Amino acid sequence: xxxxxxxxxxxARMGRKLSQATxxxxxxxxxxxxxxxxxxxxxxxxxxNYNTLHNRVRKLRGTPSKCEHCGTTDKRVYHWSNKDHVDxxxxxxxQRLCVPCHKKYDREKGLI
Numbered sequence: 001x002x003x004x005x006x007x008x009x010x011x012a013r014m015g016r017k018l019s020q021a022t023x024x025x026x027x028x029x030x031x032x033x034x035x036x037x038x039x040x041x042x043x044x045x046x047x048x049n050y051n052t053l054h055n056r057v058r059k060l061r062g063t064p065s066k067c068e069h070c071g072t073t074d075k076r077v078y079h080w081s082n083k084d085h086v087d088x089x090x091x092x093x094x095q096r097l098c099v100p101c102h103k104k105y106d107r108e109k110g111l112i
Contacts, residue, residue: 064096
């Protein structure tokens with residue numbers, strides 16, 4: 001965003017007060033059941049933090065910079081994608097995908 005856009009947003013939000021309920025919601029981490037791409041029926045227990053899983057993969061396997069499907073190394077966003085969407089704890093069960101390939105992979109598997 002440009003500095004001008006940031007200033008407009010800041011000015012528009014000035015003086016707004018958040019309710020205590022909203023503050024409480026914002027302070028809680030998202031669990032797997034709140035994420036649309038993980039079904040509640042899957043093996044994750046509800047106390048597992050979705051972001052924690054991805055942070056663990058990134059810490060152990062690094063930040064992806066190449067897509068394993070199309071092979072691109074262009075300046076893009078790359079995700080760690082779970083291959084079978086069952087075993088989230090196994091770090092070898094993740095693949096590096098660019099966003100278009102990640103969406104295509106999940107669509108083919110019927111996950112989105």
